[in-house]
Amino acid sequence: MERHITLGEFIIENQKDFPYAKGDLSALLSSIKLAGKMVNKSINKAGLAQILGKVGKENIQGESQAKMDVMANDVFISTLRNRGEICGLASEELEDYVAFEDDIHKEAKYIVLMDPLDGSSNIDVDITIGTIFSIYHRISPIGTRVTKEDFLQPGKNQVAAGYLIYGTSTILVYTTGNGVNGFTFDPGIGSFFLSHPNMKFPKEGSIYSVNEGNYIHFPKGIKKLIKWMQELDKDSNRPYTARYTGSLVADFHRNMLMGGLYLYPQGSTAPKGKLRLLYECNPMAFLTEQAGGKASDGKGRILDIIPKELHERVPFICGNSEMVVNAEKFIRENKED
CATH class of the missing domain: 3.30.540.10 (Fructose-1,6-Bisphosphatase, subunit A, domain 1)
Structure with a gap:
């Protein structure tokens, strides 16, 4: 039994x-x-x-x-x-x-x-x-x-x-x-x-979670990433499926089980991002890495950021390692003028 x-x-x-x-x-x-x-x-x-x-x-x-x-x-x-x-x-x-x-x-x-x-x-x-x-x-x-x-x-x-x-x-x-x-x-x-038991991100993912209602406010690299994820490419399992609830816990949980990428980048309406480093990003980043994934602010590891204030906000990208690395690449290659 x-x-x-x-x-x-x-x-x-x-x-x-x-x-x-x-x-x-x-x-x-x-x-x-x-x-x-x-x-x-x-x-x-x-x-x-x-x-x-x-x-x-x-x-x-x-x-x-x-x-x-x-x-x-x-x-x-x-x-x-x-x-x-x-x-x-x-x-x-x-x-x-x-x-x-x-x-x-x-x-x-x-x-x-x-x-x-x-x-x-x-x-x-x-x-x-x-x-x-x-x-x-x-x-x-x-x-x-x-x-x-x-x-x-x-x-x-x-x-x-x-x-x-x-x-x-x-x-x-x-x-x-x-x-x-x-x-x-x-x-x-x-x-x-x-x-x-022993939860892990699948090796590959085909879901992306982002509030596309804010698309016009996103930096160029994020806009190009979203368009890339929506393009038809059978070799890379695209287009990806968009799933976003407005609840970080819900979107993160689904992506960890099914494989995906979560994005809450900075934008003209949220210059430093919206999510809080201490209360949301750090714990989710710790879980992400322990589940075989990667968590980034678009430039580097979330868990290495030294907080300066209790309610500090940062851009947040987490999910399958390869998907996060790809997102960082888009951001790095499409810096704002």
Whole structure:
């Protein structure tokens, strides 16, 4: 009889992958799992609970906050605060980082950065959304108050990253630097079960995900790349198929399973790109590389960028390695005058 491995069992069995953690990283991942289950429950009854729509406020990026954005942010903060594994966190929804001041939290070794509800503009129309998280070792001394510098680390310093995707099924995907694994939530039992072991990008891809409504604003290299992907060429399996939902988690998850390229470049309306380095690009780049892919800002490796601010934005390209290398080539050969 086939054995069904729960997320909790998998974390315990793979404790050897991070022996330096002494169990606290495992406990932190379990806390994220718990918060995700709570958010998933609220999403499933959002219409009945009347928590769809906007709250009439903007987040630090000047974007209108959905009620579910606020709910998810509160759930993750309260759940992580109630445990003892982190000394602070930063969220896309908050202007500044949150430092947990009591003695127990000051002794913690980890910080969390998160996008509590990615793709929230899709909530009211019932399209897949998600949560993105990133975990780092603090660099400030144990026992002291966490500092801003703890959060401004390059993505290559991540010890774990992942996402929860809330769709036709709820899946938690994460890496600790030893491959990528996915776990599907069984609501009847209340547990996540290993469903996607050792996830990898297929060697070749034929999907591209980009908001072509912004085409006129894109730099020349990206415009030429898009036209190239749309050309008929049977030898290179073109034209590629366009798939874009407006939810990074949804588009990334599909492309990792089926093979594809995700693009959110800079443009005249977003000179530095739109996605946030700390909350979206770094965790997705870590997952991408662990799944055999490549993540770039169009010029170099995302995980090597040294952040300068909490809400820094960067262009983002990720997916199958060959597809990303090709995108970089188009950008390099078609520099703006």
